Amino acid sequence: MNTAAAKFAAPADIEAFSQAVRGKIRADSKVVRVCIGTGCAAKGSRKIYELFRQAAEQSMDDVKIEAKCVGCHGFCERGPIVVVEPGEILYQRVEEPDVAEIFRETVLGGRVIERLLYEDSATGTRASKAEEIPFYAVQKRIVLENNGRIDPARITDYIAQGGYSALAKVLSSMTPEDVIAEVEASGLRGRGGGGFPTARKWRSCREAKGKPKYVVCNGDEGDPGAFMDRSIMEGNPHSVIEGMLIGAYAIGSEQGYIYVRNEYPLAVEHLGTAISQAREMGLLGKNILGGTLSFDIEINRGGGAFVCGESTALMASLEGRAGVPRAKYIHTVESGLRNKPTNLNNVETWANIPAIINRGGRWFADIGTKNSKGTKVFSLVGNVRNTGLVEVPMGITLRRIIDEIGGGVRDGKRFKAVQTGGPSGGCIPAEHLDTRVDFDELTKLGSMMGSGGMIVMDEDTCMVRVAKYFTEFLQKESCGKCTPCREGLAQMLHILGRITDGEGQVGDIVRLEELADLLEGTALCALGKTAANPVLSTIRYFRDEYDAHIRDRHCPAKECRGLFRYEIDEEACKACGICLKACPVDAITGEKKVPHVIDQDKCTLCGTCWEKCPFTAVMKV
Amino acid sequence: MSEEIELTGQIVKHYGSDKGMLIPMMQDLQAECGYLPIGHLRCLAERLDVPLSRLYSVATFYSSFRLAPKGAHDVTLCMGTVCYLKGSPMILEAISREFNVEAGGTTADRLFSLQAVNCVGACALAPVMVVDGKYYDGVTPQSAIEIIQAFPCEEETAEPSAKEGAK
Numbered sequence: 210m211n212t213a214a215a216k217f218a219a220p221a222d223i224e225a226f227s228q229a230v231r232g233k234i235r236a237d238s239k240v241v242r243v244c245i246g247t248g249c250a251a252k253g254s255r256k257i258y259e260l261f262r263q264a265a266e267q268s269m270d271d272v273k274i275e276a277k278c279v280g281c282h283g284f285c286e287r288g289p290i291v292v293v294e295p296g297e298i299l300y301q302r303v304e305e306p307d308v309a310e311i312f313r314e315t316v317l318g319g320r321v322i323e324r325l326l327y328e329d330s331a332t333g334t335r336a337s338k339a340e341e342i343p344f345y346a347v348q349k350r351i352v353l354e355n356n357g358r359i360d361p362a363r364i365t366d367y368i369a370q371g372g373y374s375a376l377a378k379v380l381s382s383m384t385p386e387d388v389i390a391e392v393e394a395s396g397l398r399g400r401g402g403g404g405f406p407t408a409r410k411w412r413s414c415r416e417a418k419g420k421p422k423y424v425v426c427n428g429d430e431g432d433p434g435a436f437m438d439r440s441i442m443e444g445n446p447h448s449v450i451e452g453m454l455i456g457a458y459a460i461g462s463e464q465g466y467i468y469v470r471n472e473y474p475l476a477v478e479h480l481g482t483a484i485s486q487a488r489e490m491g492l493l494g495k496n497i498l499g500g501t502l503s504f505d506i507e508i509n510r511g512g513g514a515f516v517c518g519e520s521t522a523l524m525a526s527l528e529g530r531a532g533v534p535r536a537k538y539i540h541t542v543e544s545g546l547r548n549k550p551t552n553l554n555n556v557e558t559w560a561n562i563p564a565i566i567n568r569g570g571r572w573f574a575d576i577g578t579k580n581s582k583g584t585k586v587f588s589l590v591g592n593v594r595n596t597g598l599v600e601v602p603m604g605i606t607l608r609r610i611i612d613e614i615g616g617g618v619r620d621g622k623r624f625k626a627v628q629t630g631g632p633s634g635g636c637i638p639a640e641h642l643d644t645r646v647d648f649d650e651l652t653k654l655g656s657m658m659g660s661g662g663m664i665v666m667d668e669d670t671c672m673v674r675v676a677k678y679f680t681e682f683l684q685k686e687s688c689g690k691c692t693p694c695r696e697g698l699a700q701m702l703h704i705l706g707r708i709t710d711g712e713g714q715v716g717d718i719v720r721l722e723e724l725a726d727l728l729e730g731t732a733l734c735a736l737g738k739t740a741a742n743p744v745l746s747t748i749r750y751f752r753d754e755y756d757a758h759i760r761d762r763h764c765p766a767k768e769c770r771g772l773f774r775y776e777i778d779e780e781a782c783k784a785c786g787i788c789l790k791a792c793p794v795d796a797i798t799g800e801k802k803v804p805h806v807i808d809q810d811k812c813t814l815c816g817t818c819w820e821k822c823p824f825t826a827v828m829k830v
Numbered sequence: 831m832s833e834e835i836e837l838t839g840q841i842v843k844h845y846g847s848d849k850g851m852l853i854p855m856m857q858d859l860q861a862e863c864g865y866l867p868i869g870h871l872r873c874l875a876e877r878l879d880v881p882l883s884r885l886y887s888v889a890t891f892y893s894s895f896r897l898a899p900k901g902a903h904d905v906t907l908c909m910g911t912v913c914y915l916k917g918s919p920m921i922l923e924a925i926s927r928e929f930n931v932e933a934g935g936t937t938a939d940r941l942f943s944l945q946a947v948n949c950v951g952a953c954a955l956a957p958v959m960v961v962d963g964k965y966y967d968g969v970t971p972q973s974a975i976e977i978i979q980a981f982p983c984e985e986e987t988a989e990p991s992a993k994e995g996a997k
Contacts, residue, residue: 247952251965285954433910436951471894472950474963512853512892515948529852530884531891547850590912590953597954628911664911678914682948688891 216491219499220377223368230369239274239316240294241265244357246281246443247436247475248597253305254289260308261291264316274316280444280479282357283598284344287327292357297338300325330594330616344595347613349576351584352560353600356444361479364486367447373492375566376454380500383566385415388459392562394570396582401427401518401555402630402659403735404581404648410552414542415460417550422462424453424504425546425553428469428476429523431515432631433682435662437586438556440598442469442476445560446483450506452559454492455566457504460552465506468523471513480508515632515686519734520545520553522688533688534734555660557586577603581647585658591628591665594619601646608642611665622667626750630659632679632686633739635746636672655746657739671768672751673758677705679743683736694737697728701744709769713759718748767829770814774830777818779804781826788818788827837862838873849878852888856895865896893947903942903981904962907933907974910949912956917970921957922946924971929978941981 243258261276287301326335359366393408430438517532526532545551581603594616626636635656684698725741764772782804796812799805819827845851875882889895933946955967
């Protein structure tokens with residue numbers, strides 16, 4: 210079988226094609242892989258790719274050199290990332306002028322350019338390969354394995370790496386029941402936040418009465434601070450499609466939908482390309498691989514509403530209505546989209562399926578803890594040294610993720626909390642950093658796994674303000690259908706607002722707890738039921754900060770305007786006059802060689818002097 | 831009037847008159863017109879045989895729809911958790927003050943529309959501002975204003991702020 214675009218007629222065709230493509234790749238031994246994920250692209254990687262492509266075209270070298278766009282490597286902080294094969298040499302923070310040098314030295318000459326390698330800031334050692342960098346070394350990549358290796362816009366790349374072999378296996382040798390049993394053996398639980406056993410959901414939907422049945426992929430990744438699903442959809446869209454195909458076969462569905470957030474244009478583009486390629490090659494459409502399975506996928510772009518991440522709201526949106534959830538007395542697997550049986554899974558869940566089928570449920574179940582199997586992708590962000598996407602086995606401690614992969618808190622600050630689970634999650638303090646990452650353990654701490662956002666906060670973060678941020682977010686995103694969520698969140702926000710303004714009242718904490726209790730017990734959907742988690746977890750672990758705001762009118766982290774003062778350190782002040790000129794209300798006095806002073810009566814606490822002082826002599830007290 | 835009929839006709843046809851595809855239809859309409867003009871919405875409602883109020887409910891529920899024309903440029907500021915922690919509220923304040931525009935609004939001269947969104951999913955680059963689809967990382971109140979001020983002379987905005995992120 211040749212490697213030109215072909216249409217597969219039988220399961221065995223895929224392996225033959227894959228071999229043919231791989232055979233061809235071996236001859237073309239030199240490849241430059243440029244990351245074009247949103248992070249690297251923001252730092253100009255598309256231009257860098259273009260330059261490599263031109264250099265490769267103009268090269269007189271006998272060996273064929275290929276420049277390739279690939280998906281996110283995860284190490285967005287260090288972008289743009291360029292990997293040169295052979296040798297898997299990873300260059301970080303590559304800039305346009307570096308391209309010629311990389312091409313001359315590394316691609317043609319086989320020499321490593323030291324200054325572009327990752328340098329460990331603690332030890333000063335440089336790493337030439339990804340696996341030598343602690344950020345990657347601690348990770349275990351299943352879902353992200355091919356991210357950064359394959360060109361998401363080329364189906365041949367995916368197939369060469371073993372893509373669609375799971376589909377071939379399923380269609381040639383497994384019954385739908387076998388597939389569900391395999392997924393059941395893996396112990397896979399939904400990666401979107403709920404953690405519901407995937408196989409049980411599939412079985413219920415398979416057994417539900419009514420036709421047609423729908424398979425839906427939830428790509429409405431709305432949690433602020435999370436971008437796992439974006440990177441999977443952008444970097445390896447075929448893995449999601451293959452997962453959905455296998456799910457469709459197991460459940461008995463002919464139509465799938467991928468609901469993608471409006472803010473992810475690149476994901477929509479790559480998924481669109483991937484779907485049309487899969488159709489051309491006979492992997493989507495009628496009688497796939499010559500068998501009885503017929504299945505196709507449509508992409509729907511979200512309209513920009515957080516609540517649409519909730520299953521019933523998402524389905525309402527797919528029906529062309531406002532995304533308002535409904536009560537779930539009847540499960541969506543029985544009556545979901547257009548009142549038909551509907552199976553909804555998250556992007557990451559779908560992307561796990563091909564690996565489970567290929568390597569077996571047992572292999573997957575060997576990774577992780579008793580009730581949480583496999584790996585989980587987190588977006589490790591905030592005040593850590595290395596930020597980016599990380600995939601770790603379940604059961605790893607929070608401390609290892611933050612210290613070993615993340616490199617610890619940046620700028621020498623002290624760790625205060627890690628926020629997991631998105632706006633409905635909670636803040637976990639330092640004393641619980643040795644907790645194992647697992648659906649149940651995180652819930653016990655008053656947080657949750659959620660979809661996988663992990664935001665590290667340092668000592669300068671005010672936890673009351675964090676609680677207020679999430680409450681404000683959820684209050685804005687509340688659809689307004691049920692009263693507890695609509696009114697309860699507004700009341701909570703009102704109370705948090707007065708606390709951060711220094712007008713908190715004795716009893717406010719109790720009032721917050723009462724409202725939280727009400728929400729949890731009576732709100733209609735998951736958004737409302739869990740909305741109080743950020744408030745409850747910060748009260749649980751950082752009560753002293755609430756007390757300081759209310760009782761002392763003081764913000765310990767010095768973030769809440771009005772609850773701290775600015776003063777000038779006499780010793781550090783060089784009397785340069787910069788703050789004096791910059792002060793908009795002339796509250797600063799001083800002369801040459803005389804340390805300046807802030808008149809507290811006049812000061813409006815705007816912070817301009819603090820920002821402008823070149824000697825950091827202005828202090829928050 | 832005929833333009834409204836023609837455009838909505840094309841869109842409805844593209845989706846096979848499926849009422850369930852109302853949101854994609856409205857997205858296409860907005861992509862074409864820049865916003866959702868009332869005349870077009872009336873036309874669309876008529877063709878699909880759904881009440882105009884249903885279109886209005888969808889248009890006002892989802893934050894990406896707008897019922898008024900937007901500015902020549904799109905400025906989107908990310909207010910996700912990480913951007914928020916790293917100072918995006920200050921950036922929003924600075925832009926609002928400098929150009930006299932609120933989040934969700936358009937400047938009086940229609941130069942740009944300002945949007946504050948939940949999260950653009952580029953948290954490793956925080957704080958992030960997206961201008962006409964181009965991502966700027968490590969933005970400060972000062973640099974945000976400079977990026978916007980450079981609008982009239984387009985060529986100058988082509989310089990990315992990559993250096994800032996590398997520091």
